[in-house]
Amino acid sequence: MEKKTVKDLMVPIEEYATVKIGTSLLGAILALEKAQEAYTDSKYQHRAILVMDEKNKVVGKIGQLRVLKAVETRYDLNEELDDLGKFGFSEKYLNRSREIYRLKGPILNKESLKSAAERPVEEFMQQPTPGEFVSEDCSLDIAIHRLVAGTHLSLLVTREEEIVGVLKMADVFAAVSHEMREAAME
Structure with a gap:
């Protein structure tokens, strides 16, 4: 070899x-x-x-x-939710919070894409x-x-x-x- x-x-x-x-x-x-x-x-x-x-x-x-991550402007909040798990919040609560957060609107929209691009x-x-x-x-x-x-x-x-x-x-x-x-x- x-x-x-x-x-x-x-x-x-x-x-x-x-x-x-x-x-x-x-x-x-x-x-x-x-x-x-x-x-x-x-x-x-x-x-x-x-x-x-x-x-x-x-x-x-x-x-x-x-x-x-530059386009996913809500990434930081997701990390904050992960940190809440350290304080005893249940995985069910954290997953529900993530889902509610995700439903707040699309990630891919002209404003967020243009903002990230610049x-x-x-x-x-x-x-x-x-x-x-x-x-x-x-x-x-x-x-x-x-x-x-x-x-x-x-x-x-x-x-x-x-x-x-x-x-x-x-x-x-x-x-x-x-x-x-x-x-x-x-």
């Missing part, structure tokens, strides 16, 4: 969807669509946008779930945590451990202190499943 490194599977940052701080959420979505059109090496498309500062350093990322990406981006980084020279064993332990969909790939790419779980999965098939045939 060939020993692959993170560098063998990563998507170079130049091929990834990136936007600058201050870009609108709609601008970020358009950048993601453009990157997906250009990236043809894998059947697994990009699912996140990297947010860059004025020095072209990665300061955050926005995944598909973050975009949906807001800057930094309101929605997730800042990378220490467990989301992996060196380009690391083995896939280490990368798999970090993906699984942190339940990440991707890792930021580093060369010394600089972020040079993204390692997507989908690409690691494809490589592992290929190796698994070969091992089973021996």
Whole structure:
């Protein structure tokens, strides 16, 4: 079995969807669509946008779930209802409250979509945590451990202190499943 490194599977940052701080959420979505059109090496498309500062350093990322949370303006209340469970409110009461809250109107309306589209990406981006980084020279064993332990969909790939790419779980999965098939045939 060939020993692959993170560098063998990563998507170079130049091929990834990136936007600058201050870009609108709609601008970020358009950048993601453009990157997906250009990236043809894998059947697994990009699912996140990297947010860059004025020095072209990665300061955050926005995944598909973050975009949906931007549209679901009532998400915060749902979290507050979850917190009420800590104070002894029954699950039946909490579920009923969620249902009443959900029925207050549609999420997808022109006003909420336009409002979310115009807001800057930094309101929605997730800042990378220490467990989301992996060196380009690391083995896939280490990368798999970090993906699984942190339940990440991707890792930021580093060369010394600089972020040079993204390692997507989908690409690691494809490589592992290929190796698994070969091992089973021996």
